[in-house]
Amino acid sequence: MAVWSAHGMALAEISGTGSGSGQSPDPHVILAQSELPANAKIDRNAGEERGSVTNLPLPRYVSLKGSEGNARRGPSLSHRIDWVFRHAGMPLRVVAEFGHWRRVEDKDGAGGWIHYALLSGVRTAVVVQDMAELRARPNPDSDVVARAESGAIVKLGECNPDWCSISGGGERGWVPKTDIWGADPGEIRE
Structure with missing residues (x-):
């Protein structure tokens, strides 16, 4: 596994494997029946501030x-x-x-x-957790594939409510959103 610095340079190769547990249903998913009538329209942008020039979301x-x-x-x-x-x-x-x-x-x-x-x-992000562990999948039990120093600027990929895929220094992996700055809590990117 490679470790890279805030300047994008590989620091060291780390060998070894993680626990690699199997996939299980996401315990954070809660299914609930909607109380809205079937013909109700949902405005996904309701309450979202928009820029006066671009009409894009703020912030x-x-x-x-x-x-x-x-x-x-x-x-x-x-x-x-x-x-x-x-x-x-x-x-x-x-x-x-x-x-x-x-x-x-x-x-x-x-x-x-x-x-x-x-x-x-x-979209990019900056790593805020020193030696943040990049995992093979968005799961804390997944194999660690690389580590990133605090301050490393990485490219932001897919995000689910708690995890984001990042890449940099020739490495790619998933980190908890709390380890990076550049994605809002709960933000979903495909």
């Missing part, structure tokens, strides 16, 4: 397109630069929109207004 996650992005105090070039993001692919959370500008925050809440051209819709 939402994006990533830094290049290797540097200036976060400004306000939504124009005349505003002072408060923060500079310096990692390509860094996940950012869009919390507001104004014209061609997006108000973003990183995992620590630092940020500001960034021009939309510096952002990408590609």
Whole structure:
């Protein structure tokens, strides 16, 4: 099993196998009969805030397109630069929109207004748990296939309510959402 660092470099090869238990029904799934009438319409976007410019959900996650992005105090070039993001692919959370500008925050809440051209819709995440274990399946009993250092920026794949598939450094696996920043609790991605 490979271990990779925050800079995407393999640190070590670890051999061994996990317990590899068989698949069992998901204990977190609760089946309930709907109390809605059969002809009721469900608005899946009800209560969801939308951006005034893009009409996309707020907040939402994006990533830094290049290797540097200036976060400004306000939504124009005349505003002072408060923060500079310096990692390509860094996940950012869009919390507001104004014209061609997006108000973003990183995992620590630092940020500001960034021009939309510096952002990408590609979803990434940052590992927040040191030596996070990537598993073969979204199950704590599944084999560990790799480990990732805290601070590693990874590509975000499929997510269920509790787990996400991530990839980086040539490795791919499933981690609990609590080990990464870049996906909301309960968010589902296919």
